Amino acid sequence: MKKKTLGFVHTSATLVPIFQELSQQHIPNVDTFNIADDSLIKDVIKRGEMTAGTARRVVEHVGSAAAAGADYILVTCSSIGKAVETAATLTNVPVLRVDQPMADKAVASGKRIGVIATLPTTLEPTADLVRRRAEVAGKEIELTETLCEGAFEALMGGDAATHDQKVSVALKALSKEVDVILLAQASMARVVETLSPEDRKTPILASPGIAMEYLKGVLGD
Known part of the structure; x- marks a missing residue:
């Protein structure tokens, strides 16, 4: 049976080792990969809200994770949660907001x-x-x-x-x-x-x- 692959989308590279360790604990037989873009959260903090442009880039990152072969995608930042929900409706694999x-x-x-x-x-x-x-x-x-x-x-x-x-x-x-x-x-x-x-x-x-x-x-x- 083909191994499943979980794709992570992060807004900080500091989250990569945290979720890699959790992956080893909970889903050691699942392959994982990471996409990290801290400009997303920096833009949200700078503007005090998530703009349409930032939301679009979240959707694009989730699409990239799907194109890279993810069977499931976890987005690990709460501040961009609404864009994650939008991405889930546009992606052909399940997408979960971390919270x-x-x-x-x-x-x-x-x-x-x-x-x-x-x-x-x-x-x-x-x-x-x-x-x-x-x-x-x-x-x-x-x-x-x-x-x-x-x-x-x-x-x-x-x-x-x-x-x-x-x-x-x-x-x-x-x-x-x-x-x-x-x-x-x-x-x-x-x-x-x-x-x-x-x-x-x-x-x-x-x-x-x-x-x-x-x-x-x-x-x-």
Whole structure:
């Protein structure tokens, strides 16, 4: 039987080793390849939204992954999620936005759902996705959105400690208000490891591992 191939589309090359490691854990018998274009996310951050031109290039990258022989395509950035959904309607192989399995898991986990991000351009698409997945599931939810002001700028400026401290404070506060928390950016996941067991009683979900668990069910032997 022909081995399946999973194509990744990234908006940062730093995500390549993270998803390669997850692939080895969850789908070791599936071939993978990567397309990375950080100009996509830089444009979204610069303009404060995803423009039609950027969305078109997302669709083109997904098309390139299909042309390269992918049996399934995973796009690993939440900020371009709407363009990924458009690409899925134009591509002859399945296309998944990285945060959809996480959103579905959150909707199944509780009514009071918190979404946390360091960028407004990531917070809005993730919160929108959670609302729409709740509608699909026929479930009423209460959504709380938290933006960690200044955390992303600190990280980009090389001050990871300030980024982590701001995210940690926000996570602790949000955990007291909701049943489950979604990390809109996988870059925040490392902060979760520094929290005390008391502060981690509320489940905190990160998209990469959950997406790969989902793909294991789809692509695994």
